[in-house]
Amino acid sequence: MIDWLVDPLTHGFTVRALIEIALLGVTSGAIGCWVVLYRISYSAESLAHGMFPGLVGAALLGLPLMLGGATGIIIAGLLIAVVGRLSADAADTAIAVVVTSLFGLGVLLALSPDSPPGIQALLFGDPLGITEGQLLVTALLGATVLAALWFGHDRLLAVGFDGDAGRAGGPSPGLIQGLLLILVAVTVLVGVQGLGNLLVAAILVGPAAAARLLTDRMKPMILLSAGIAVLSGVAGLYLSFHGRVAAGAAIVACILLAYLSAAFLAAAKTRLVRPTRKETPDEPVTQLV
Amino acid sequence: MAEPAIAAAHMSLGYAGRAVLRGLEFQVPTGSRVGILGPNGGGKTTLFRALTGEIEPLSGHLEVNATTATVAQTDRSRLDYPVSALDVATMGSLARLPWWKRPGRAERRRAREALAEVGLAELADSTFGDLSGGQRQRVLIARALTADAELLLMDEPFTGLDTTNEQRLEELIDSLAVKGRTVMIATHEVEQAERWDLVLCLNGEQISFGDPAVAISKPVLEATYGGHIVEIPGQPELGVLPAHHHHHDEGHEGAGQ
Numbered sequence: 099m100i101d102w103l104v105d106p107l108t109h110g111f112t113v114r115a116l117i118e119i120a121l122l123g124v125t126s127g128a129i130g131c132w133v134v135l136y137r138i139s140y141s142a143e144s145l146a147h148g149m150f151p152g153l154v155g156a157a158l159l160g161l162p163l164m165l166g167g168a169t170g171i172i173i174a175g176l177l178i179a180v181v182g183r184l185s186a187d188a189a190d191t192a193i194a195v196v197v198t199s200l201f202g203l204g205v206l207l208a209l210s211p212d213s214p215p216g217i218q219a220l221l222f223g224d225p226l227g228i229t230e231g232q233l234l235v236t237a238l239l240g241a242t243v244l245a246a247l248w249f250g251h252d253r254l255l256a257v258g259f260d261g262d263a264g265r266a267g268g269p270s271p272g273l274i275q276g277l278l279l280i281l282v283a284v285t286v287l288v289g290v291q292g293l294g295n296l297l298v299a300a301i302l303v304g305p306a307a308a309a310r311l312l313t314d315r316m317k318p319m320i321l322l323s324a325g326i327a328v329l330s331g332v333a334g335l336y337l338s339f340h341g342r343v344a345a346g347a348a349i350v351a352c353i354l355l356a357y358l359s360a361a362f363l364a365a366a367k368t369r370l371v372r373p374t375r376k377e378t379p380d381e382p383v384t385q386l387v
Numbered sequence: 388m389a390e391p392a393i394a395a396a397h398m399s400l401g402y403a404g405r406a407v408l409r410g411l412e413f414q415v416p417t418g419s420r421v422g423i424l425g426p427n428g429g430g431k432t433t434l435f436r437a438l439t440g441e442i443e444p445l446s447g448h449l450e451v452n453a454t455t456a457t458v459a460q461t462d463r464s465r466l467d468y469p470v471s472a473l474d475v476a477t478m479g480s481l482a483r484l485p486w487w488k489r490p491g492r493a494e495r496r497r498a499r500e501a502l503a504e505v506g507l508a509e510l511a512d513s514t515f516g517d518l519s520g521g522q523r524q525r526v527l528i529a530r531a532l533t534a535d536a537e538l539l540l541m542d543e544p545f546t547g548l549d550t551t552n553e554q555r556l557e558e559l560i561d562s563l564a565v566k567g568r569t570v571m572i573a574t575h576e577v578e579q580a581e582r583w584d585l586v587l588c589l590n591g592e593q594i595s596f597g598d599p600a601v602a603i604s605k606p607v608l609e610a611t612y613g614g615h616i617v618e619i620p621g622q623p624e625l626g627v628l629p630a631h632h633h634h635h636d637e638g639h640e641g642a643g644q
């Protein structure tokens with residue numbers, strides 16, 4: 099058992115992968131709570147898919163992935179914003195068309211004869227191939243995102259609660275939502291290194307959704323979500339190391355498992371704690387957790 | 388005379404260039420309680436939106452010389468949100484704090500006081516979404532109090548309150564006015580509006596404005612509510628609204644508080 103835990107730690111690449119996934123877990127677990135509360139999971143996923151041609155382009159040209167990813171995400175973000183504006187009535191459809199086209203373009207590029215091998219790492223991530231430089235980038239950007247979230251916590255909470263309704267002098271909803279989207283874009287960019295284009299949305303949304311089921315307060319939700327993300331990430335890496343399965347897929351499977359366990363716990367708790375809810379709808383249920 | 392809290396002149400309001408409320412012409416002195424009467428769709432909420440700056444007048448002038456906070460009509464707030472009543476009340480302090488400051492202990496204490504002021508001291512730590520409709524309404528009022536606003540706009544705050552809490556809210560409005568706050572209350576209860584300092588009757592346009600004793604009359608109420616007035620026996624000059632105007636939906640305040 100001890101060997102099972104220690105074995106991976108004797109390899110530099112697994113240690114780097116563990117650190118990467120822990121950093122990524124804390125960051126995306128925390129911001130994921132806001133993604134879930136603001137109901138912008140769809141935007142987050144759109145950004146991840148829309149940046150794909152940028153990533154592939156960088157791989158083909160031999161440029162740093164982060165550079166390609168950043169360019170891709172900015173272009174995708176602008177296109178989504180413009181198209182969403184142009185066709186306000188069918189913004190959903192328009193954005194879907196843009197995102198799918200961008201993703202298709204990326205796939206076309208990736209299938210071109212002179213694409214380097216290992217381009218599938220862009221789709222499914224390659225946590226075991228993380229370099230020290232990439233770790234540093236993850237740490238710096240992650241710390242920036244977390245600092246911004248800490249700093250803006252109360253404004254985010256207020257705007258998500260009822261936007262303009264209670265405002266007058268308070269934070270501007272448009273500004274707060276815009277800043278949140280930028281932070282989400284940065285997190286997606288960081289996450290793609292480890293988890294790839296297709297799976298990064300899972301670590302953004304899954305742990306937060308699981309945490310929401312377990313608590314009725316924002317701060318515990320953020321802590322739980324970050325904890326679930328880190329645990330799932332680490333567990334997934336161990337599974338991958340010992341079971342020789344793809345790391346990204348193993349991590350996503352662990353996140354799914356965490357979510358299902360949370361749903362089970364929440365259902366059990368509702369049965370135990372709230373049996374009289376129907377009869378006395380006016381009694382506030384005091385402190386569930 | 389001191390500067391009025393609100394001055395509107397030849398003002399019309401509307402959406403996308405289409406006026407829904409015309410002929411607004413009134414001045415509200417600081418510290419007064421103003422009732423706003425009008426049928427559904429009469430323009431009460433629209434007026435509030437103009438006062439908070441959410442919409443601009445289509446024509447005419449509007450001057451608001453006060454920091455403003457609203458208690459929204461149907462709570463646009465979300466019930467699935469992971470916050471306590473205290474968290475919500477504390478949000479009001481963001482209106483006073485500079486953008487780089489986070490609410491701290493002092494703000495939370497102020498929020499607790501505000502919750503106590505609306506009679507919710509014991510429920511401060513309950514989850515907002517688990518409260519009854521009337522209790523949630525009072526949490527939103529506490530949030531407006533925490534904002535320390537000089538002008539409070541309450542959009543049908545009595546909807547869903549039981550008699551005890553209705554009385555308590557009226558006392559709260561009185562005490563706010565005594566402390567120099569200006570309070571505007573949209574309501575469907577004519578009798579209530581008669582007890583306050585000023586009344587503004589709206590029905591797509593300003594029907595009348597002023598001291599309720601003068602500004603509320605049978606013709607005014609007929610113009611405001613379109614003639615469906617029930618006379619009060621023994622008081623033929625006044626009337627009350629037919630029952631369907633009192634929409635006591637949603638909230639159900641029980642013994643639980």
Ligand SMILES: Nc1ncnc2c1ncn2[C@@H]1O[C@H](COP(=O)(O)OP(=O)(O)OP(=O)(O)O)[C@@H](O)[C@H]1O
Binds near residue numbers: 402429432460
């Ligand atoms: N966002 C909007 N866009 C366009 N028209 C609107 C909008 N909001 C309200 N209106 C219109 O403006 C008119 C006044 O509406 P308002 O909500 O101000 O009435 P109200 O007096 O608050 O009614 P109620 O008693 O039902 O709350 C209505 O005819 C309504 O259809």
Ligand SMILES: [Mg+2]
Binds near residue numbers: 431433460542
């Ligand atoms: Mg209204």
